[in-house]
Amino acid sequence: xxxxxxxxxxxxxxxxxxxxxGSTRAVDHLTFALRRGEILGLxxxxxxxxxxxxxxxxxxxxPDSGSAKVYGRDVLTDPIGVKEVSGYVPETPQLYEFLxxxxxxxxxxxxxxxxxxxKKERISQFLRALELDGHENDMISGYSxxxxxxxxxxxxxxxxxxxxxxxxxxxxxxxxxxxxxxxLLRELAREGxxxxxxxxxxxxAEAICDRVLIMQRGNLLAEGTPAELRxxxxxxxxxxxxxxxxxxxxxxxxxxxxxxTR
Amino acid sequence: MKxxxxxxxxxxxxxxxxxxxxxxxxxxxxxxxPAAVVLIDAIAFTVSATIVSRFVSxxxxxxxxxxxxxxxxxxxxLPALLPPMIFVASLLFELNVSSKFAASDTMNWLPVxxxxxxxxxxxxxxxxxxxxxxxAFGVTxxxxxxxxxxxxxxxxxxxxxxxxxxxxxLVEILRATLNRVSTSAMGRARRGALLVRLAISITVIVIFxxxxxxxxxxxxxxxxxxxxxxxxxxxxxWPSSVVREALDGQALWLLAFAGLSVGFAGFMxxxxxxxxxxxxxxxxxxxxxxxxEYTPSSGALQGFGFSAVESALIRKDLKGxxxxxxxxxxxxxxxVMTAAFLLxxxxxxxxxxxxxxxxxGFPLLLVGGIFALIFSSVSIGQEGKAIANIYALxxxxxxxxxxxxxxxxxxxxAATAVMVIVTSVILGLGEREILSVLILAPAVAVEETFIGLxxxxxxxxxxxxxxxxxxxxxxxxxxFPTGVAIMLAxxxxxxxxxxxxxxxxxxxxxxxxxxxxxLIFSVAVSLLAYRWARGGIVxxxxxxxx
Numbered sequence: 042x043x044x045x046x047x048x049x050x051x052x053x054x055x056x057x058x059x060x061x062x063g064s065t066r067a068v069d070h071l072t073f074a075l076r077r078g079e080i081l082g083l084x085x086x087x088x089x090x091x092x093x094x095x096x097x098x099x100x101x102x103x104p105d106s107g108s109a110k111v112y113g114r115d116v117l118t119d120p121i122g123v124k125e126v127s128g129y130v131p132e133t134p135q136l137y138e139f140l141x142x143x144x145x146x147x148x149x150x151x152x153x154x155x156x157x158x159x160k161k162e163r164i165s166q167f168l169r170a171l172e173l174d175g176h177e178n179d180m181i182s183g184y185s186x187x188x189x190x191x192x193x194x195x196x197x198x199x200x201x202x203x204x205x206x207x208x209x210x211x212x213x214x215x216x217x218x219x220x221x222x223x224x225l226l227r228e229l230a231r232e233g234x235x236x237x238x239x240x241x242x243x244x245x246a247e248a249i250c251d252r253v254l255i256m257q258r259g260n261l262l263a264e265g266t267p268a269e270l271r272x273x274x275x276x277x278x279x280x281x282x283x284x285x286x287x288x289x290x291x292x293x294x295x296x297x298x299x300x301x302t303r
Numbered sequence: 304m305k306x307x308x309x310x311x312x313x314x315x316x317x318x319x320x321x322x323x324x325x326x327x328x329x330x331x332x333x334x335x336x337p338a339a340v341v342l343i344d345a346i347a348f349t350v351s352a353t354i355v356s357r358f359v360s361x362x363x364x365x366x367x368x369x370x371x372x373x374x375x376x377x378x379x380x381l382p383a384l385l386p387p388m389i390f391v392a393s394l395l396f397e398l399n400v401s402s403k404f405a406a407s408d409t410m411n412w413l414p415v416x417x418x419x420x421x422x423x424x425x426x427x428x429x430x431x432x433x434x435x436x437x438x439a440f441g442v443t444x445x446x447x448x449x450x451x452x453x454x455x456x457x458x459x460x461x462x463x464x465x466x467x468x469x470x471x472x473l474v475e476i477l478r479a480t481l482n483r484v485s486t487s488a489m490g491r492a493r494r495g496a497l498l499v500r501l502a503i504s505i506t507v508i509v510i511f512x513x514x515x516x517x518x519x520x521x522x523x524x525x526x527x528x529x530x531x532x533x534x535x536x537x538x539x540x541w542p543s544s545v546v547r548e549a550l551d552g553q554a555l556w557l558l559a560f561a562g563l564s565v566g567f568a569g570f571m572x573x574x575x576x577x578x579x580x581x582x583x584x585x586x587x588x589x590x591x592x593x594x595x596e597y598t599p600s601s602g603a604l605q606g607f608g609f610s611a612v613e614s615a616l617i618r619k620d621l622k623g624x625x626x627x628x629x630x631x632x633x634x635x636x637x638x639v640m641t642a643a644f645l646l647x648x649x650x651x652x653x654x655x656x657x658x659x660x661x662x663x664g665f666p667l668l669l670v671g672g673i674f675a676l677i678f679s680s681v682s683i684g685q686e687g688k689a690i691a692n693i694y695a696l697x698x699x700x701x702x703x704x705x706x707x708x709x710x711x712x713x714x715x716x717a718a719t720a721v722m723v724i725v726t727s728v729i730l731g732l733g734e735r736e737i738l739s740v741l742i743l744a745p746a747v748a749v750e751e752t753f754i755g756l757x758x759x760x761x762x763x764x765x766x767x768x769x770x771x772x773x774x775x776x777x778x779x780x781x782x783f784p785t786g787v788a789i790m791l792a793x794x795x796x797x798x799x800x801x802x803x804x805x806x807x808x809x810x811x812x813x814x815x816x817x818x819x820x821x822l823i824f825s826v827a828v829s830l831l832a833y834r835w836a837r838g839g840i841v842x843x844x845x846x847x848x849x
Contacts, residue, residue: 096847101694124697135691137619139626143597150599151615152696157599164597175490177597180590180626 052077052204052235053098059105060093060259067093069259070107075204075235080226081240082250083187084288090259092132093229095206098237099129111204125153128202130210133190138182142192146199153200158200167195171218177289186213194222198229205229205236211245223249243282253281259291304418312423313430320431340430344437351441359445374450374549377443382462382542386470388435393428394475414677416577421705425471425575429464436463455549462542463570469539471570476578481628482505483582493588504631509638538567539795592626607708614700616706623685629771630685633678637718640670641725667726668740668794669787670745675788679711679755684763684773684841690845700841707756708836715748735811736800739818747793751786753832758782760839793825 053075060068068090075081083091096102100120104249114122119238137146143164150160168174171191181189190213192204197205207226211219226236226249240246246253247267255262255270265282274284317337362370440460447456481504535544541564550559604614624630644666686693693703723744727737762778764771774782791798796817803810 095383099695101847121697121699124695129695131691131695135688137623137689137692139623140619141592144592144622147597147600148615149692149696152698154611160599161597178591178593180592183590199641277605 045186050076052079053237054110055094055098055107056109058094058097058104059104059106059197060097066259068097068104069092071256071259071261073261073264075237077235078205078233079252080230080236080238080250082253083237083256084243084245084246084253084258084285085239085262088258089256091256092208093240093259095129095208095237098123099127101129106292124241125200126202127204127206128200129198130193130197130205130207130302132208132212133188134193136189136192139180141178141180142188143168143177143185145192146195149196149199151166156199160172163199163201164195167191167198170194170221171237179201187215187218188297190214191218194273198225203234205234207236207238209239209241210240211240215265243285247281255285255288260287304422308415309423311364311425312420313426316424316427317430320427325566330401336644341374346435347434347437348441351438352444355442356448359449369800370446371450374443374452378459378548378550379543381443381459382466382546383540385463385779386473386539387468389428389432389467389470390473392432392435393471393477409452417580418572420581421475421575422572423470425475425572428474429467431538434469436460436467437465437731441460452550455546458549459546462545462564465564466539466542469568472568472575475575476571477507479579479582481576484785497623500633501631501840503626504628505635505638507522508632508635510643512826525681538563541567545577551678574773599792609705610702612702613706613709616698616703617710620682620706620710627685633681636677637670637722639724639816640673641667645729667722667729667796668744668846669747670722671715671744672751672790672794673787674718675711675715675748675751676755676790678714678780679752680759680779681773682707682711682756683759683840684765684771687765687767687771690763690765693844694847700837700844703844704756704837707840708752710798711755712753713751715752716775719744719748732797735814736797739796739800739814741796742818743794743821743825745826746822746829747790750789750825750829750832753829753836754786754789755782756836757832757839760836761764761845763843793821793828796821 049076055073057070057072058068059066059070059084060232070204071090073081078191083094085091097104098111098116100116100123105186108117108296110116111123112126116123116124137148140148140217143154146164147160150163155163164177168177169193173188173191176184181192184192184246187243190210194210197207205226211222214222223245226238230236230251238250250267252266253265253270263273265273266286270281270284271277271279274287276287277286314337317340321337321339351730359370371495440463442458443459447453447459541560544560545564548554548560600618601616602614604617605611607618624634684689723740726732726777727740732740758778758781759774762775764773764775772779796814799817800810800814803814
């Protein structure tokens with residue numbers, strides 16, 4: 042396991058993060074770092090602790106032990122400071138459904154202390170880019186899953202965050218919007234934004250992540266670039282999906298599929 | 304209609320009501336099982352029966368006031384009293400079905416007929432509130448037993464269950480009617496339409512409360528016809544008429560009223576099914592709340608000393624109040640309570656007409672406080688799962704508390720101001736009492752707002768279920784008596800003054816001291832409640848419950 046460097050280049054430093062829910066150990070002393078301008082993919086099967094890790098980093102969940110620092114701000118002692126420089130796209134959009142899309146984004150802008158002009162510019166840009174214009178005044182309760190996801194992504198980017206935490210952020214997006222978001226993430230990384238990104242779609246992880254962490258049962262299973270992981274697994278030329286399945290011990294799925302179709 | 308299916312649906316609805324803990328950690332608890340309701344009912348029945356039997360055995364001789372009369376009247380009114388009780392409880396807890404669940408209710412795509420769903424839903428309401436009849440049966444059993452009226456008690460109990468079911472069906476009718484109002488107004492897709500929907504919904508609730516309260520109906524009919532026989536015209540009183548005829552030994556009338564009662568329950572079932580079939584809208588309505596280009600929100604509230612974050616939180620909650628169907632019953636509370644308290648004044652039910660106006664007007668003083676208590680206690684849980692936004696965004700506990708308190712206080716003080724005017728007129732208060740009411744009634748609104756926020760932050764229910772409650776039952780069970788007791792203590796000088804006035808006793812100097820003491824008490828309670836609420840919110844926002 043790598044230890045976080047303490048240099049200025051690190052946007053995020055997680056040290057020995059641990060969290061249990063009852064008798065279930067969700068995250069088991071996880072240590073990693075995320076550099077500025079880097080996209081770090083967090084991969085793992087369901088229940089491996091990815092979302093819990095992300096929530097602890099943002100101060101949404103309190104770690105049982107360990108610490109996380111975002112741009113030098115400790116999430117335990119300065120959670121508001123961490124949130125001020127971060128943006129978060131949750132796994133499931135939890136929006137105020139009685140607000141219209143534009144009202145929700147205006148609300149989020151106010152939470153970050155944005156001025157009217159900045160809010161208007163930011164909201165207009167995203168509504169146009171993600172093809173939400175025309176629906177912006179409709180109540181969110183009438184939005185499709187994909188539209189809600191677009192609002193969530195826009196909300197996370199409202200304050201031009203320095204750390205972006207994206208938990209399954211492309212869920213429900215149409216191909217055009219998914220491509221826009223992927224390109225946007227790359228562009229943001231080029232501008233120096235640190236991005237922690239979890240997904241179940243390994244092709245996406247392979248395409249946009251600079252580095253990947255594979256988690257299982259709350260532990261860090263492997264860490265490195267996709268090429269490094271392939272080499273380490275002894276599977277040069279295979280896809281990241283094959284490497285992931287081998288590392289997580291779920292590569293032999295043929296019997297499962299056969300049983301289900303019997 | 305398949306009874307097995309009805310009972311299965313009813314079972315699911317009851318479980319949905321019971322399993323409302325913040326997290327899944329209590330899901331295996333016995334208290335989350337329907338059997339727990341049966342056990343609690345049995346305990347309530349046994350305890351109340353034991354207490355009353357002691358009272359009955361030691362009942363003193365009072366000329367003109369016999370146990371036989373009490374037994375007769377309680378047995379007659381038992382079936383008439385339960386429907387209004389369940390109706391008021393339902394106003395608070397059953398009509399809050401969120402539009403999200405109304406639109407995606409599993410029942411909409413499963414092979415379930417309207418009649419099966421309506422019957423199951425009404426049964427689940429009866430079951431969840433079964434503690435009310437359990438207590439009533441426990442109280443009346445020893446009284447009836449002491450007079451040798453056990454067979455009549457059994458009859459009254461059976462008719463009460465029938466009346467309870469009929470009352471639950473009325474709730475189903477109101478639920479479907481409100482859904483119609485909602486979808487009609489929403490279909491117009493304008494911001495103004497949302498306010499129209501709110502106004503119509505509150506009006507519908509008040510009208511239902513007024514016209515389907517059997518005592519009010521009897522009072523109105525008596526008022527207009529000056530004829531006690533008018534009770535024959537009130538279907539909700541037919542089960543009581545059965546008991547009366549049984550006590551009088553009028554077999555023919557007994558059978559007639561029994562037939563009418565059963566027929567009325569059948570009619571209500573039919574009506575509830577018809578109304579739901581016609582008015583229920585299974586698909587969500589797309590609502591456009593404004594038109595034209597986006598204009599960033601103004602900082603109008605910041606002129607009142609609120610930060611941008613607090614202003615945004617207040618605006619968000621205000622929009623939720625006017626747009627969310629599940630919030631309507633809470634806004635209707637002052638109107639429903641005022642109607643309930645004023646009814647006897649205008650209808651003369653129960654001999655209240657002509658009695659001291661103080662007895663009628665005094666409870667009005669409590670409307671603002673009760674509204675403040677309930678409104679603020681639900682203000683945190685009503686965030687639902689979207690509370691996750693508050694954890695992810697840079698919001699401090701202080702900002703959150705200030706925003707919640709500001710909105711709650713604004714509404715509570717508005718309700719209080721109206722109540723002070725209405726009460727002063729009804730009570731015919733003198734300058735001294737008006738001054739004290741002007742001081743103490745706002746103090747009650749403030750203390751109750753912080754008490755409510757304290758309970759709301761410590762017992763929030765964020766679960767999004769077909770019937771959200773916003774506050775966990777144990778929280779509301781403790782909050783309500785606590786809040787009302789503090790409220791009564793604060794407002795007691797006005798009550799003391801009214802009693803002294805009735806008894807022609809001059810308490811001038813004592814009154815001033817009592818008012819000052821009550822104010823000091825209220826300020827102290829408010830400060831303590833504020834600190835308690837702040838602690839609750841700090842603790843709540845420390846970590847998201849998963």
